[in-house]
Amino acid sequence: MIFLSLNDFIEATNGPKCRVFENPDPKELIEVLKKLKTSHVITIFALCDAFYKGRAQSTLDKGERLIIIKPDGTLLIHDSRSREPKNWQPPGSIITFSYNNGSLLIKSKRYNPREEIRITCYTLYVVITARLGRGGLSLEGSxxxxxxxxxxxxxxxxxxxxxxxxxxxxxxxxxxxxxxxxxxxxxxxxxxxxxxxxxxxxxxxxxxxxxxxxxxxxxxxxxxxxxxxxxxxxxxxxxxxxxxxxxxx
Amino acid sequence: MIFLSLNDFIEATNGPKCRVFENPDPKELIEVLKKLKTSHVITIFALCDAFYKGRAQSTLDKGERLIIIKPDGTLLIHDSRSREPKNWQPPGSIITFSYNNGSLLIKSKRYNPREEIRITCYTLYVVITARLGRGGLSLEGSxxxxxxxxxxxxxxxxxxxxxxxxxxxxxxxxxxxxxxxxxxxxxxxxxxxxxxxxxxxxxxxxxxxxxxxxxxxxxxxxxxxxxxxxxxxxxxxxxxxxxxxxxxx
DNA sequence: CGTGCCAGGTGCCTT
DNA sequence: AAGGCACTTGGCACG
CATH class of the missing domain: 3.40.1350.10 (Trna Endonuclease; Chain: A, domain 1)
Structure with a gap:
């Protein structure tokens, strides 16, 4: 299975820091994501749409995007423009992955205020999981x-x-x-x-x-x-x- | 050369949307980045430090981070926490890549206000280039x-x-x-x-x-x-x- | 371009 | 938790 051998290759060369999944099967990927979501940053290049409801409400049409999920619960959906994500969820949000009809569903919930994002990933191009550092910033001039x-x-x-x-x-x-x-x-x-x-x-x-x-x-x-x-x-x-x-x- | 054959494999399976570079050689990578920076989102997993000077001033210690460069000039440096990037540069900034002593140097400049970020990538784990969509968001409740x-x-x-x-x-x-x-x-x-x-x-x-x-x-x-x-x-x-x-x- | 102001603002700190 | 406020605020619309 090319899928596995590639991963093995990548793990061998990158160590445990980064794992790369090319065109992964959503069903198989979910198991990995569930295990890593509390420790690793998950980066997904996908064809997706998204719905947000909370303080406001929004619809994000189907398109190619970069989805970032951090172990602290942060969720970001970026496209090719702007510093700001198109949709997001702040730290502390609870993320769940599921499978539906060939697609990967990503759901993120938070309370106070109650807000939710649902992402449907129709095509997964590349998924990377990585253990990243944190902090280390010192700012002057405040x-x-x-x-x-x-x-x-x-x-x-x-x-x-x-x-x-x-x-x-x-x-x-x-x-x-x-x-x-x-x-x-x-x-x-x-x-x-x-x-x-x-x-x-x-x-x-x-x-x-x-x-x-x-x-x-x-x-x-x-x-x-x-x-x-x-x-x-x-x-x-x-x-x-x-x-x-x-x-x- | 494994580096090239892997790319070939990836291009074949992913089409032109995503290209993945594993532990790339900085010198070779620079040529690719220079070509793609105006059209593709560049995502870099790297061991890096960063210096920012402009409206304020900051130092980001060496650590594993996710760097995102968008074709509109946006630069983001994310770590494992928070919705906000540790360092950033807004759209319209001008990005340049160079090589120094085994490291990839990323420089981003903007004017009005004059601000600059310099990133040194000591180790490149994974680099992904992708052509992403834009827009498609409709918001209600403003x-x-x-x-x-x-x-x-x-x-x-x-x-x-x-x-x-x-x-x-x-x-x-x-x-x-x-x-x-x-x-x-x-x-x-x-x-x-x-x-x-x-x-x-x-x-x-x-x-x-x-x-x-x-x-x-x-x-x-x-x-x-x-x-x-x-x-x-x-x-x-x-x-x-x-x-x-x-x-x- | 500067000025003003909303934002799903976010983040930090204090009560 | 709610309140108050800075932020490399970002983003937009308007003169």
Whole structure:
């Protein structure tokens, strides 16, 4: 049987990391998938269609796609375009395989919210199972990091500023940084690591409104970001708030 | 040469759709990848590390991963967990392959913003090239659809309501629906297809503030959603605004 | 192209 | 679990 001998060959050359199945028989494949789904990433090139129902609802017409199933329950259906999968299911979903009328059926369920995907694979071109690593990513340049840097060096915002609190809670949300300026005024600071848009402005507006209504002293509001959109700047000024260009690194 | 005969075998059985390369020699593979990158989805199982620099910056330690390169320029690096790739590059990025000291180097560049990923593949386990379809997805249950339904049947919000405008522009953003109630009052409606959070309230408050300052008549504000968060409801009421439970379908 | 905003957003963290 | 929010958010529609 060519099917088996090929696998043997592949296992011998690749070790246990990757197994490749060419045009596999769905019935036989299911047994393998059931065994490996909790430990291996399963990658399927197939002619398939898919139905999703949950928070929304969708139909994916029959076509050639790449299906990825991860041991954490993630399901991805990719086509030839876009960073985003056409359909997906997040980690924690429960996947089951079954056979129907020559096709491989893949079902993925999750609860809270209740959502389901059903994929019918009419033709299986290639299936690869692989044990992949995880993690190992370290990221720099987040807003959190920006807050830490400014916290340590408030003069990046202005001379004489002192940071009083980070992630200060208000009924209207969390303030990134709360400070006090050289003249003893309260300073509400909203950070953006990228371009500050108008929603950053209205966050700030609400916070400033809140502190003005509770703190019995002058309150300033500052957006600190490397850039600000034209419209955001306009609204900011209309509310008498300030923008401070802050470029980390 | 086993490498070639295997390919021949695979092409014969799979047709031109999928080509599988087992433990390929990077140098030879590069020629294939260069030819196929504009038409085929390239899937690489490899031991690799990666560096990203752009809006942020990251390092991905050496590990076994799944790399996907799409003809639209998309680059994805997946591991055994999560719906999200560990690293990526969006459509429109420019990919180049090169060889260095036994390794396959993959570089992806984009401009606006300027970002770059460099992947070093130390070991290539399996590489698959496939011509995949695209599109074919139809989605139901979007906010846009919700707006259409309410537009046709405003009594879903309240009796006597008349929709005046959709996507009404204000200096503070776009209002989902603008209506007029039975008593001739202006009604600003903010739609949410899921749970309305405080962010939705912010939006509505701004719009209502704007119309109150310009329209010389009474202005109401309504959030229409299947659900609203506790806090959002609290703030909403504090501003004298309303919530209307609307469940489509 | 920038600006605004929805998304089946996802992921992370806190209550 | 629900809430609040950043994200290399991505994606789209519009001026």
């Amino acid at each position: 807003e959190k990091e920006m807050a830490e840097i400014i916290n340590k060096n408030p003069s990046l915002i202005e001379e004489g500023l002192r940071i009083v609190k980070r992630e200060a809670k208000t009924p209207y949300g969390y303030v990134d940084l709360l400070g006090e300026d050289a003249k003893g005024r309260l300073v509400v600071i909203e950070l953006k690591r990228g371009i500050a848009q108008i929603n950053a402005v209205y966050q700030l507006v609400r916070y400033v409104e809140y502190f003005r209504s509770t703190a019995r002293r002058e309150v300033r509001g500052i957006i600190a970001a490397p850039k600000i959109s034209k419209n955001a700047m306009l609204i900011l000024k209309r509310y008498g708030l300030e923008y401070k260009r802050v470029k980390i690194r | 906010e846009k659809e919700m707006a259409e339904i309410i537009n046709k049947n405003p009594s879903l919000i309240e009796e006597g309501l008349r929709i005046v405008k959709r996507e009404a522009k204000t200096p503070y953003g776009y209002v989902d629906l603008l209506g007029e109630d039975a008593k001739g009052r202006l009604v600003v409606i903010e739609l949410k297809r899921g749970i309305a959070q405080i962010n939705a309230v912010y939006q509505l408050v701004r719009y209502v503030e704007y119309f109150r300052s310009t329209a010389r008549r009474e202005v109401r504000g309504i959030i229409a959603a299947p659900k609203i968060s506790k806090n959002a409801m609290l703030i909403l009421k504090r501003y004298g605004l309303e919530y209307k439970r609307v469940k489509i379908r």
